[in-house]
Amino acid sequence: MTDYKYERMILAGLANAAGQSPALTQGAGGNVSIKTKDGRMLIKSSGCRLRDVTPEKGISLVRLESLREIIDLPEPDAAYMSEAVIKSTLPLNGKKEKPSVETCFHAMLGYAVVHQHSVYANFITCCEEGRTLAEKLFPEAVFVPFAAPGPELCMSIRKHAVKPIPDAGILFFQNHGLAVYARTTEKVLEMSRAVNEKIKDYFSLSDFTPDYIVGKYKTDNAVPAEMLSRAGLPEGKILTLDQQLYCNPAVMSGTDVTEDLKEIISVIIWLLEAYSARGLRPSFIQ
Numbered sequence: 464m465t466d467y468k469y470e471r472m473i474l475a476g477l478a479n480a481a482g483q484s485p486a487l488t489q490g491a492g493g494n495v496s497i498k499t500k501d502g503r504m505l506i507k508s509s510g511c512r513l514r515d516v517t518p519e520k521g522i523s524l525v526r527l528e529s530l531r532e533i534i535d536l537p538e539p540d541a542a543y544m545s546e547a548v549i550k551s552t553l554p555l556n557g558k559k560e561k562p563s564v565e566t567c568f569h570a571m572l573g574y575a576v577v578h579q580h581s582v583y584a585n586f587i588t589c590c591e592e593g594r595t596l597a598e599k600l601f602p603e604a605v606f607v608p609f610a611a612p613g614p615e616l617c618m619s620i621r622k623h624a625v626k627p628i629p630d631a632g633i634l635f636f637q638n639h640g641l642a643v644y645a646r647t648t649e650k651v652l653e654m655s656r657a658v659n660e661k662i663k664d665y666f667s668l669s670d671f672t673p674d675y676i677v678g679k680y681k682t683d684n685a686v687p688a689e690m691l692s693r694a695g696l697p698e699g700k701i702l703t704l705d706q707q708l709y710c711n712p713a714v715m716s717g718t719d720v721t722e723d724l725k726e727i728i729s730v731i732i733w734l735l736e737a738y739s740a741r742g743l744r745p746s747f748i749q
């Protein structure tokens with residue numbers, strides 16, 4: 464049996480490029496995948512940073528056929544889909560890691576898939592005017608309404624995508640991020656770069672610098688909740704999926720600001736400042 468050594472090397476390179484800066488993805492967010500000629504898919508494992516993936520670490524192998532059968536059902540059950548991902552996971556390089564929560568939607572798309580929580584894409588996806596801006600700048604893209612990560616997002620993509628799903632495309636996930644897919648890894652990285660740069664240039668957005676952003680608001684030993692409040696986040700409001708997933712009350716009132724948390728709250732502050740300067744309105748998840 465093949466050990467997919469070549470494919471592991473390709474996937475690690477793709478992951479490292481897709482996660483090379485916190486502007487493109489924060490913490491362990493985002494994921495990448497490639498399909499193999501024998502009906503399998505290599506995908507980033509859950510909980511691993513994109514930039515930390517190596518050919519030996521952070522990669523899972525899944526069987527596509529059984530997964531796609533479930534995704535193609537008229538109304539697949541979310542729990543059943545999650546279970547199917549676990550069942551379709553195969554050992555790779557002598558071990559079995561837990562595949563990304565987004566394995567199902569990767570299975571639906573073309574050869575190479577890059578999903579990022581890019582601040583530039585999220586400038587569009589977290590904005591009231593987001594759908595209109597996406598249609599204006601990227602008429603070929605699909606704007607997917609907010610859905611919980613995993614099976615729900617997969618079903619929302621299935622519902623809104625162009626049918627049949629083309630070999631290459633751009634998907635904006637509301638309040639979440641960007642996914643691009645293409646026939647080659649070179650092309651998919653080129654598409655990701657082009658989308659992010661186009662948004663950054665069009666709106667003259669500043670670079671994303673978490674240390675500087677947090678430094679501005681972290682006076683008087685402010686905890687994360689105070690920093691976000693100072694930056695103009697209304698009480699109880701959630702702007703990004705990462706905020707929903709990781710910023711619970713204990714974390715927000717604690718003094719332990721980990722690297723991941725610093726990046727996640729910097730995104731919220733950066734977005735609020737960018738909207739305020741341009742007269743745009745944030746669109747909250749809740």
Ligand SMILES: [Zn+2]
Nearest residue numbers: 492493639640
């Ligand atoms: Zn994501």
